[in-house]
Amino acid sequence: MASTDLGTGAPVAAAELTAMRRALALALRGPASDPNPRVGCVLLGPDGEVRGEGWHRGAGTPHAEVAALADAAARGLPTEGATAVVTLEPCNHTGRTGPCSEALIAAGVARVVVSVDDPNPVASGGVERLRSAGVDVQTGVLTAEGRAVLGAWLPSVERGRPFVTLKIAMSLDGRIAAADGSSRWITSEVSRHHAHDLRAEVDAIAVGTGTALVDDPSLTARNAAGELHGHQPLRVVVGHRDVPADARLRGPGGELVHLRTHDPAQVLAELHARDVRHVLVEGGPTLAAAFVRAGLVDELHAYVAPVLLGSGPSAMADLGVVSIGDAVRLTTRSVIPLGPDVLVVATIDPPSPTEEP
The missing domain is CATH 3.40.430.10 (Dihydrofolate Reductase, subunit A)
Structure with a gap:
């Protein structure tokens, strides 16, 4: 399978790039006006097949990663060993919802591919938490596109x-x-x-x-x-x-x-x-x-x-x-x-x- 090395972590597979573009499109379904960012997530199986999708629907609702995990469960598909392709670094704090980093670890996700690092000091740290749990993490994938989807939220933070x-x-x-x-x-x-x-x-x-x-x-x-x-x-x-x-x-x-x-x-x-x-x-x-x-x-x-x-x-x-x-x-x-x-x-x-x- 063709791959590209875009940053830390294992090289990015073609299926992961396709999934990131899909995740960016999913993110745009979220509200343009919201205290929280627009985020999309796609879960891939070992062969690059889609196991779940999700996006953040607004403050107080499940984050994109949790929504994708729920979608996989609704499809009856396992998340153990899956790859989570997500447009923004998974959060590492408890607000209205729990930390997405912990949810991914608990679901047995083996790899996470991230477009944009989270600049919010309250929510950041997800990449470090995932790596400390043995999850392979690739960052900096389609970053320009990821920043564009985040719009005004990113410079505001x-x-x-x-x-x-x-x-x-x-x-x-x-x-x-x-x-x-x-x-x-x-x-x-x-x-x-x-x-x-x-x-x-x-x-x-x-x-x-x-x-x-x-x-x-x-x-x-x-x-x-x-x-x-x-x-x-x-x-x-x-x-x-x-x-x-x-x-x-x-x-x-x-x-x-x-x-x-x-x-x-x-x-x-x-x-x-x-x-x-x-x-x-x-x-x-x-x-x-x-x-x-x-x-x-x-x-x-x-x-x-x-x-x-x-x-x-x-x-x-x-x-x-x-x-x-x-x-x-x-x-x-x-x-x-x-x-x-x-x-x-x-x-x-x-x-x-x-x-x-």
């Missing part, structure tokens, strides 16, 4: 704060509203549907009090028919002014959280304490600039419409840029046509190192 996506919807000349304040609608219906799908994948949406008072948004995630998605993110208002009692933010949708601060770092700390992994900052320009100045934007989604306004509020407030050398530079990751509009997905480049005199 690595950085100890929510992953921040800054969303801007603007005219071609960088305006978010006309001179009279009207802004519905600069972008197309196609773009708005896309933005609602993004809302349905995040844990929280944040706006400043200015946007809350002027635009009176509902900050809900809706489908094309205008119905609420099953998952509704937290609705976060940042600033000191009160949210009116009759505001749409108090209507149907996610929980309203009012954070009376102007400090983006404090906002993220409070959301992290609520197990928020991914926050979408939607505005307005003052809040957007505050997050950019603080260096706390991980990804920018700019919906750009082929519209010229010439005046009106700009998409970004003052960033303190005096000369072109001070400009905040970004790297474009993708450009997606959305009807007449385009979505530019970009990341902010790190500042250039200061040259020594």
Whole structure:
């Protein structure tokens, strides 16, 4: 059987690579918005045949490895001597569920193939525990694909704060509203549907009090028919002014959280304490600039419409840029046509190192 050596442990067999791709596809069945990661697992017999499959269905449910073991049991297939192919290092701690490392050991699994090491210090250590029990472990298999499936969860855990996506919807000349304040609608219906799908994948949406008072948004995630998605993110208002009692933010949708601060770092700390992994900052320009100045934007989604306004509020407030050398530079990751509009997905480049005199 063909094999490839991709890291520690015995070489990876072709059947294990196929199983890892299947495990990654299974992982994507899990909820995009959840404190826990999307994980998939496939159990293989000695000849590479599938004995069980599983994925994590959300916080409080069995982890992917345990689900795969249960699937094997339901099929009446043994797990003794099996290989577990899993997208994330098996956990080694007891939370709402027990350690997956111990479950695999108890099931007699002989080998474990892992895509991504778990960066969470609370849950990591599964590889060491498995090896100490005599289980052969191969790590680093299809790691890029594994990281992509984990999405915002992975950098959130690595950085100890929510992953921040800054969303801007603007005219071609960088305006978010006309001179009279009207802004519905600069972008197309196609773009708005896309933005609602993004809302349905995040844990929280944040706006400043200015946007809350002027635009009176509902900050809900809706489908094309205008119905609420099953998952509704937290609705976060940042600033000191009160949210009116009759505001749409108090209507149907996610929980309203009012954070009376102007400090983006404090906002993220409070959301992290609520197990928020991914926050979408939607505005307005003052809040957007505050997050950019603080260096706390991980990804920018700019919906750009082929519209010229010439005046009106700009998409970004003052960033303190005096000369072109001070400009905040970004790297474009993708450009997606959305009807007449385009979505530019970009990341902010790190500042250039200061040259020594």
